[in-house]
Amino acid sequence: MAVIPFLLILIPLLGGAAVLFRSSDNADKVKKISLGVALATLAVAGLMMGLFDYSKSNFMQMQWEPFKLPMLGVDGLSLFFVLLTAVLVPLGMLASWSGIQQSINRYYGLFLILESLIIGSFLAANLVVFYIFFEAVLVPMFFLIGIWGGKERIAATFKFFLYTMAGSVLLMVGMVFLYYLIMTKQSLSEDHQHTVFWCFLLAFAVKVPMWPVHTWLPAAHVQAPTGVSMILAGVLLKMGGYGFIRFMLPIAPIACYEWRWLLMGLSSVAIVYGSLVALAQTNMKRLVAYSSIAHMGVVTLGIFSATLIGLTGAVFHMISHGVVSAGLFFVVGVLYQRTKSLDIADYGGVAKAMPLLAVGFLFLTCAGMGMPGTSGFVGELMTLIGTYKVHPIWAATIAIGLILSAIYGLRLYGNTMFGPLNKNLPTMPKLEGVEKVVLVTLVGLTLLLGLYPNCVLKTVEKSTIKTHRWVQSVKQARSE
Amino acid sequence: MNILPFYLIEIILAVTALISVGLIAFRKPLPFVRWFFPLLALIMIALFLLQGSSLWIFGNFVSKTLFKHMCIFIILSTSAIAVCRRQCRENPESFVFIVLSVLGLVTMVSARHFLTLYVGIELATFPVLAWIALRRENELALEGALKLFVLSAVASGIFLFGVALHYCQTGSLDYYFFLNLHEANFISPIRPFLNDVPLISRIGFSLILVSLLFKVGLVPFHFWLPDVYQGSTMRQVAFMSTAMKIAAFAVLANIFREFQMINITTLALLSIVFGFVGALYQSNIKRLLAHSGIGHAGFIVLGIDANFFAFGYLIGYVFSLMIVWQVLISLRRESDYEIELCSDLKGLGKRHPYTAAFLTLALLSMMGMPPLPVFWGKLIVLGLLVSKQMIWLAGLCMLMSVVAAYYTLRLIYYMYFCEDEKSLQQEDRSTKVKIGNLKSKKREFT
Numbered sequence: 001m002a003v004i005p006f007l008l009i010l011i012p013l014l015g016g017a018a019v020l021f022r023s024s025d026n027a028d029k030v031k032k033i034s035l036g037v038a039l040a041t042l043a044v045a046g047l048m049m050g051l052f053d054y055s056k057s058n059f060m061q062m063q064w065e066p067f068k069l070p071m072l073g074v075d076g077l078s079l080f081f082v083l084l085t086a087v088l089v090p091l092g093m094l095a096s097w098s099g100i101q102q103s104i105n106r107y108y109g110l111f112l113i114l115e116s117l118i119i120g121s122f123l124a125a126n127l128v129v130f131y132i133f134f135e136a137v138l139v140p141m142f143f144l145i146g147i148w149g150g151k152e153r154i155a156a157t158f159k160f161f162l163y164t165m166a167g168s169v170l171l172m173v174g175m176v177f178l179y180y181l182i183m184t185k186q187s188l189s190e191d192h193q194h195t196v197f198w199c200f201l202l203a204f205a206v207k208v209p210m211w212p213v214h215t216w217l218p219a220a221h222v223q224a225p226t227g228v229s230m231i232l233a234g235v236l237l238k239m240g241g242y243g244f245i246r247f248m249l250p251i252a253p254i255a256c257y258e259w260r261w262l263l264m265g266l267s268s269v270a271i272v273y274g275s276l277v278a279l280a281q282t283n284m285k286r287l288v289a290y291s292s293i294a295h296m297g298v299v300t301l302g303i304f305s306a307t308l309i310g311l312t313g314a315v316f317h318m319i320s321h322g323v324v325s326a327g328l329f330f331v332v333g334v335l336y337q338r339t340k341s342l343d344i345a346d347y348g349g350v351a352k353a354m355p356l357l358a359v360g361f362l363f364l365t366c367a368g369m370g371m372p373g374t375s376g377f378v379g380e381l382m383t384l385i386g387t388y389k390v391h392p393i394w395a396a397t398i399a400i401g402l403i404l405s406a407i408y409g410l411r412l413y414g415n416t417m418f419g420p421l422n423k424n425l426p427t428m429p430k431l432e433g434v435e436k437v438v439l440v441t442l443v444g445l446t447l448l449l450g451l452y453p454n455c456v457l458k459t460v461e462k463s464t465i466k467t468h469r470w471v472q473s474v475k476q477a478r479s480e
Numbered sequence: 481m482n483i484l485p486f487y488l489i490e491i492i493l494a495v496t497a498l499i500s501v502g503l504i505a506f507r508k509p510l511p512f513v514r515w516f517f518p519l520l521a522l523i524m525i526a527l528f529l530l531q532g533s534s535l536w537i538f539g540n541f542v543s544k545t546l547f548k549h550m551c552i553f554i555i556l557s558t559s560a561i562a563v564c565r566r567q568c569r570e571n572p573e574s575f576v577f578i579v580l581s582v583l584g585l586v587t588m589v590s591a592r593h594f595l596t597l598y599v600g601i602e603l604a605t606f607p608v609l610a611w612i613a614l615r616r617e618n619e620l621a622l623e624g625a626l627k628l629f630v631l632s633a634v635a636s637g638i639f640l641f642g643v644a645l646h647y648c649q650t651g652s653l654d655y656y657f658f659l660n661l662h663e664a665n666f667i668s669p670i671r672p673f674l675n676d677v678p679l680i681s682r683i684g685f686s687l688i689l690v691s692l693l694f695k696v697g698l699v700p701f702h703f704w705l706p707d708v709y710q711g712s713t714m715r716q717v718a719f720m721s722t723a724m725k726i727a728a729f730a731v732l733a734n735i736f737r738e739f740q741m742i743n744i745t746t747l748a749l750l751s752i753v754f755g756f757v758g759a760l761y762q763s764n765i766k767r768l769l770a771h772s773g774i775g776h777a778g779f780i781v782l783g784i785d786a787n788f789f790a791f792g793y794l795i796g797y798v799f800s801l802m803i804v805w806q807v808l809i810s811l812r813r814e815s816d817y818e819i820e821l822c823s824d825l826k827g828l829g830k831r832h833p834y835t836a837a838f839l840t841l842a843l844l845s846m847m848g849m850p851p852l853p854v855f856w857g858k859l860i861v862l863g864l865l866v867s868k869q870m871i872w873l874a875g876l877c878m879l880m881s882v883v884a885a886y887y888t889l890r891l892i893y894y895m896y897f898c899e900d901e902k903s904l905q906q907e908d909r910s911t912k913v914k915i916g917n918l919k920s921k922k923r924e925f926t
Contacts, residue, residue: 132850139844142889146897154897158889165885169878176862177871184867195871 002064004048005072005123008082012041012089012116020109027104031097034108038090041115045086052079058462060125073125076463077246077315080456081122081238084322088234089115091441094434095330096227099337100148107148111227114140118235127175127247134203134239135168141232149223156216156223163216167206174199178251190254197255200248201263207240208296210263211270221289222342226333229285233292234326238318241299245315245467249303253470256304257478263304264387268397270297275404279411283342284335287412288328291368294401295321301394302383306475308468310386315460317379320367320449324376327364327442331357334435335416338428344412349421353428358417360439365409367446370402375449378457488527489552492520493583500576513568513575517560517582524553542590547789551589551730555582555723558798561805562719571614577607578719585727589734594643594653597731601639601695604727605632608720612712624711631704635694642687649681655735689736689744695728698744698781699751702774706762709770714812717766718805721773722798729780733789744781749873751778756883765808765822768887769801772846775884776854779877783861790864793857796845800854803842807835822891827900836895847888848881 015037019030053061057076064072074082093111100107114137121133138161146157174196181192188196206213217237221229249256256263274294281287295317302314334357335350336342351358367374370381380402388395431439449456500510528549559582568575584603591597605628613625647653694701709717755775762768776797783790811828828836845852858881865874 132855135850135855139849142892143896146893154893158886158893161889162882162885166879166882169882170875172859173862173866173871173874173878176859176866176874180863180866199875 001051001062002072004044004051004062005074006064008041008044008048008086008123009072009116009120011044012037012112012119015040016109016112016114016116018109019105019112022105030105030108031093034112035090035093037112038086038093038115041119042086042090045083048074049079049083054459057459058466063125070125071129072120072123074123076459076461077467078122078242079459080319081235081242082119084238084319085115085118085122085231085235087441087445088230088322088326091326091330091438092227092230092234094438095230095333096225097434098432099226099333103147107144110140110144111231114144114231118231118239121239122242127178130243130247131168131171131175134171134207134243135165137236137239138164141228141236144228145220145224148225148228150225151223152219153223156219160216160220163213164206166202167213168203170199171203174203188251193252193255197248197252197259200243200252204240204243204248205266207243208237208300209240209293210300211266211273211293211297214270214274214293217293218286218289221292221329222283222285226329226336229329229333230326233289233329234322237292237296238322241296241303241314241318244300244303245311245464249311249467250470253474257306257471257474260304260306260390264301264390264394267297267299267301267304268394270294271301271397271401272404275401275408279404279408281408282344284332284344284412284416285329285342287344287408288325288332291328291405291408292321292325294405295325295368298380298383298398298401301398302379302386305383305386305390305394306471307386307389308465308472309382310389311468312457312461312464313379313382313384313386315464316449316453316457317376317383319456320375320379320446323442323445323449324364324367324374327360327439327446328368330435330438330442331361331364334431339426344415346424347416347422348419348425349417350425350428351417352421353425354430356431356436357439360443361413361417363443363446365413367450369406369409373447373450375446375453377450378453489520489524489556490583490586492523493579493586497576497579497583500572500579504572504576510568510572510575513563516579517556517563521553521556521560524549524556528553542587542592542596547733547791548590548730550791551726552586554795554798555585555589555726558722558726558802559719561722561802561809562715564715567713567715574611574614577611581605581607581611581719582723585723588727589730591731591734592655594646594655598636598640598643600727601636604724605636608716608724612708612716615713618711620711621713622711624708627704628708631694635691635701638687639691642684642689642691645680645684645687649678649684692728692732692735693744693747693781696725696732696781697751697770697774697777698747699754699774699778700747702751702754705770705774706758706767709766710764712766714766714805714809717769718802718809721769722801722805725773725777726794726798729777729784729789729794732781733784736784744784745870745873748778748781749876751775751781752877752880756880756887759887760883762887763821763823765820765824765891768822768891769804772884772887773801775880776846779858779861782873782877783857783864785864785868790857790861792860793854796853796855796857800842800845800852803838804846807839807842810835823894823898825891825894826898828894829896831900840892840895843888843891847885 015034019034019037022030048062051062052074057079060070060073060075062074063070089111093108096107117133117137117140121130121137124130124133142157142161145160146153149156177195177199181188186192202213206216209217221232224232271294274290274297278287278290278294281290299314299317299321302310302317305311332342335347339346363374367376370376380398384395384398387398496512496516503510559578562578563575581604584600584605584607586600588597588600588604591600609625609629609632612621612628615621643653690701697705709720712720752775755771755773755778759768759771759775762771780790780793780797783793828839841852845854848855848858858878862874862878865871865877
């Protein structure tokens with residue numbers, strides 16, 4: 001049983017390394033092999049889901065403990081993130097099936113290695129292991145964005161790497177500080193908690209991204225190729241949120257509680273600012289990138305609201321946003337591949353040429369807006385309730401964010417899909433087989449999560465209750 | 481007591497140097513050049529396994545502890561890169577220089593008496609000078625050798641002055657009296673920084689420290705590194721930056737292990753800043769690696785403390801650096817000129833994918849990317865800083881390593897994201913050699 005997390009990391013890593021060192025003479029074979037490896041990983045993740053003990057989902061299961069040191073393990077919180085990664089990676093590969101032309105073996109090899117490292121960070125049972133994977137993720141991303149990206153990819157990839165690394169080196173300092181406290185057998189007093197809080201905050205805030213340190217996101221997203229964008233928005237951002245919930249809340253609850261106004265304020269700014277800037281965009285990809293910032297603002301608002309329902313809503317919203325934003329980037333990527341343009345003005349009436357895409361796009365846009373029935377509604381509602389409990393004004397920002405997301409979402413949709421077919425568009429072939437698979441899967445997941453959120457919630461809830469207990473004890477101590 | 485295995489390495493080195501001189505005098509070739517240092521390293525392992533790691537003290541001059549054994553072994557292994565068959569055919573004296581320098585390094589590391597240490601330092605530095613200066617027609621090489629000579633001589637002078645002051649106070653040149661200075665006054669054995677040590681010894685201590693920091697390359701004393709590295713060939717720089725640095729650090733650890741290096745913290749921080757920031761603008765790869773060496777030296781010095789030495793950091797850094805040097809040296813063979821500029825690496829990802837992959841791995845390791853070696857070293861150093869309650873310093877140092885990330889990424893960018901301009905440059909290069917003396921005036925300043 002303990003071997004399953006280990007396999008989940010090992011299979012894509014070895015597969016990626018094997019693909020990386022093949023020559024790219026036979027492009028089809030390379031693509032098929034790498035897709036096979038990704039599907040194998042998905043199969044093992046499914047096995048993990050099957051073997052998981054849902055009644056004990058607040059405990060770490062399937063722990064891999066070499067030399068009595070817990071290294072890898074999965075619990076209710078990380079299970080769905082791992083599954084999300086395992087699902088999104090094959091979809092990302094399918095999305096870039098015909099989009100990548102040069103050095104195909106390296107692209108797919110790096111993609112698989114990236115998958116392995118992301119899964120590793122979610123499966124980490126140990127802060128050091130988490131940190132190793134957290135940092136290591138940057139290296140394949142650097143290459144993926146820098147070699148196969150858009151026009152200004154070099155600047156974007158440097159910005160992404162250096163920004164994220166600057167944040168996570170402080171995580172290293174915090175980690176060493178914790179180790180020192182443990183070794184000298186000191187308990188975590190309030191001052192210590194504050195130090196740890198500030199060290200961890202910057203790392204995860206840059207990753208999420210929270211409002212003042214979000215500027216790497218539009219650059220990286222716009223310049224990244226489609227498959228990489230899907231993974232970046234779908235999974236990489238969640239590593240930050242996961243870090244908050246897994247590490248920061250339990251270790252420094254006093255500091256999190258005391259500083260929650262600041263963090264909730266920053267999240268609100270992210271929601272409103274992100275949505276407003278998205279409204280002003282003419283570049284499709286940048287619009288979706290800013291909407292990602294807004295949605296992750298909802299997530300952090302939920303995390304730091306210090307309520308159970310807010311926290312659970314945040315976790316659900318992370319999973320839902322993973323699916324939805326991957327889908328949105330996929331749609332944008334499909335359009336880009338056919339016309340090589342990301343400007344909204346160049347589009348119009350695409351629904352006439354690609355009806356299936358239009359339908360899928362509509363579902364995804366509604367999910368981004370928080371339409372009930374889609375997955376976006378559940379997370380936003382729960383976060384809304386959670387923040388309303390804290391202070392009604394914060395909840396108003398979520399409401400403003402929802403309205404604005406409706407405006408920019410529908411504006412994007414209407415300007416590209418509806419209306420007369422734009423004369424400047426080249427002939428747009430309909431969706432190919434692989435693209436249909438991706439779209440249908442993502443829309444299906446959105447609907448599944450929206451219509452039956454309990455499939456995820458009942459497992460997640462047990463873990464978030466456990467995490468919330470830390471903050472709750474602080475709350476009770478303060479209110480007495 | 482059977483002295484032979486104890487001194488075997490030094491005896492082999494000295495005898496080999498003499499035999500080589502003899503062979504050179506009679507214009508015979510040197511057949512053993514290629515496998516000499518690896519063999520010596522293996523002999524070292526055999527000695528260690530046979531004799532164990534007990535403390536050996538011979539007279540009052542030399543001792544060999546476990547730490548010293550390890551350092552000597554690493555010095556021998558890294559010296560293997562210094563030997564180049566072609567150069568040993570054309571200028572066979574270079575082999576003698578290397579052997580004598582390694583003999584000096586081994587003596588430095590195993591010293592237990594300031595006189596032995598001085599002999600070791602001098603024996604280590606001067607042959608390297610002559611080796612660099614062998615390239616008489618290259619102006620940069622002569623400049624580098626001259627700078628190394630003058631500055632090393634000044635540093636040695638300062639060192640002797642410090643030793644003399646120490647002798648004035650304690651009456652002995654043995655380490656014991658240096659390491660146990662507190663016993664001169666019989667005050668408590670925990671000394672923050674020489675508070676209870678008489679003034680003359682304090683001055684002497686500082687002067688000795690200054691001279692050793694010069695060898696290591698810490699900040700106010702680092703100016704010689706980029707210029708000397710630029711003037712040397714790849715193998716010379718590889719030898720200097722690995723073997724000589726290890727010996728210098730080992731000496732620092734031996735001498736100053738009883739004292740907390742709190743006052744060195746400022747210098748170390750400045751080194752980290754100047755080293756990594758200074759490397760940002762370099763376009764010559766040897767200068768860039770010199771600056772990065774200064775930065776990493778700052779990190780290692782932060783890790784020197786009573787009963788502690790950031791050995792892991794040093795090992796990780798030296799091994800990554802060895803890979804870098806080996807790759808850069810191997811790139812020379814295809815083009816018959818040396819890699820000078822960073823942009824010479826352009827297109828390496830396509831030309832030699834495996835070599836580029838190794839270089840990338842080594843560069844990422846030097847940047848501090850987990851799970852590669854230097855990351856663990858950084859953890860050790862950070863652990864030490866945190867245990868001394870200097871968290872702000874730890875944070876600053878780590879932010880500086882982000883600066884290091886930039887130039888590392890730039891090298892990777894040259895390798896993988898840029899097209900190959902080699903064919904263009906090769907025609908330029910032949911003209912450049914002829915007007916080399918004029919071009920060398922236009923250098924980068926730090």
